Amino acid sequence: MPVRPIYLDCHATTPVDKQVLAAMLPYFTEHFGNPSSINHVYGWEGEAAVKQAREVLAAAINATPEEIVFTSGATEANNLAIKGVAEAYFQKGQHIITLATEHNAVLDPCKYLQSLGFEITILPVQGDGIIDLNQLEQAFRDDTVLVSVMAVNNEIGVLQPLAEIGAMCQEKNVLFHTDAAQGIGKIPLDVQGMQIDLMSLTAHKVYGPKGIGALYVRRRNPRVRLAPQQHGGGHERGMRSGTLATPQIVGFAKAVEIAIAQQDTENQRLSQLRDKLWMEISQLEGIHLNGHPSLRVAGNLNISVEGVDGAALLLGLQPVMAVSSGSACSSANTAPSHVLTALGQSRDFAYASVRFGIGRFNTDEEIDQVAAHFISTVRSLRKQSSLV
Numbered sequence: 001m002p003v004r005p006i007y008l009d010c011h012a013t014t015p016v017d018k019q020v021l022a023a024m025l026p027y028f029t030e031h032f033g034n035p036s037s038i039n040h041v042y043g044w045e046g047e048a049a050v051k052q053a054r055e056v057l058a059a060a061i062n063a064t065p066e067e068i069v070f071t072s073g074a075t076e077a078n079n080l081a082i083k084g085v086a087e088a089y090f091q092k093g094q095h096i097i098t099l100a101t102e103h104n105a106v107l108d109p110c111k112y113l114q115s116l117g118f119e120i121t122i123l124p125v126q127g128d129g130i131i132d133l134n135q136l137e138q139a140f141r142d143d144t145v146l147v148s149v150m151a152v153n154n155e156i157g158v159l160q161p162l163a164e165i166g167a168m169c170q171e172k173n174v175l176f177h178t179d180a181a182q183g184i185g186k187i188p189l190d191v192q193g194m195q196i197d198l199m200s201l202t203a204h205k206v207y208g209p210k211g212i213g214a215l216y217v218r219r220r221n222p223r224v225r226l227a228p229q230q231h232g233g234g235h236e237r238g239m240r241s242g243t244l245a246t247p248q249i250v251g252f253a254k255a256v257e258i259a260i261a262q263q264d265t266e267n268q269r270l271s272q273l274r275d276k277l278w279m280e281i282s283q284l285e286g287i288h289l290n291g292h293p294s295l296r297v298a299g300n301l302n303i304s305v306e307g308v309d310g311a312a313l314l315l316g317l318q319p320v321m322a323v324s325s326g327s328a329c330s331s332a333n334t335a336p337s338h339v340l341t342a343l344g345q346s347r348d349f350a351y352a353s354v355r356f357g358i359g360r361f362n363t364d365e366e367i368d369q370v371a372a373h374f375i376s377t378v379r380s381l382r383k384q385s386s387l388v
């Protein structure tokens with residue numbers, strides 16, 4: 001088999017950690033009971049595993065176990081939070097505030113609500129990708145029911161000031177939801193300290209399995225009401241019906257437990273790798289960093305490259321590294337990323353952008369290889385285009 005490219009796309013997904021897989025396996029075969037089966041030991045085993053996982057996840061964000069609602073991932077959690085609040089607080093108001101750089105799993109539910117008659121304010125971001133708190137302050141209205149601002153951006157890695165936003169929402173008596181899909185296990189998250197009312201989580205960005213996530217729903221001060229978006233057996237306190245996916249839930253908790261235990265040391269290691277990559281490749285002319293230089297998650301590097309075609313660059317990089325384009329290719333049919341566009345980058349300026357997502361299994365040697373190949377690819381593309 002040919003050598004596979006170095007995986008540097010950890011914002012898209014991560015491999016399941018082998019310790020996570022080991023924790024999951026018995027729940028597929030031996031301990032397969034339905035956690036809702038109350039009449040026999042198979043059910044009790046499932047229930048006990050789910051209970052323990054709930055405790056681990058709650059502790060990770062300073063919540064209580066009853067405040068964790070399991071979902072299929074962050075997309076579903078975002079939908080449940082946004083549509084669930086919109087429906088439940090309809091009498092109070094129909095205005096929602098969010099951010100231009102949110103994941104589509106936040107923007108699309110908002111657009112859907114807009115089509116039903118809700119009013120959505122989509123705040124722009126500053127050139128560095130961070131929210132302007134003065135603009136947020138001015139966006140509040142008497143009929144605002146929800147503010148949804150993400151913890152960590154999935155393209156440019158920037159961190160939003162959650163505690164400041166939480167304090168503002170608290171003062172205005174407006175609920176605060178954050179999509180923390182890229183934050184859990186990577187940055188400190190504290191729903192009390194940051195005054196967060198709803199938080200979306202997912203396992204597969206943090207070395208857990210795909211298809212499992214959770215929504216934190218505050219139960220006290222205030223008790224958040226949610227209209228369920230999926231009706232059935234009344235699981236998860238009626239907020240999300242459906243048989244609980246015990247193996248995935250066990251894996252999710254194990255993944256978060258591991259990530260938090262090594263969060264500080266791993267962040268240090270990833271920052272070093274990221275900074276080294278940036279030092280190397282920024283020796284090239286015309287390389288721009290996208291997003292705030294320091295208020296960003298450890299493994300993220302998102303850059304724009306002048307003077308090369310985006311599609312050609314990605315093609316040239318492909319044999320050696322698996323990265324994502326932040327898009328904004330000059331090739332006609334590739335739409336620019338809404339995140340980079342929100343930073344104020346021109347749509348037609350011929351640049352290419354690349355998102356590097358460095359993770360747990362990347363090594364120092366890999367970063368050297370990646371930097372060298374990146375530099376030679378950009379140089380040769382620029383040489384070719386100057387010959388045309």
Ligand SMILES: *Cc1c(COP(=O)(O)O)cnc(C)c1O
Binds near residue numbers: 072204205213
């Ligand atoms: C990956 C991601 C999602 C979607 O999560 P799924 O669990 O794959 O549904 C939502 N928001 C952000 C910020 C993400 O990075």
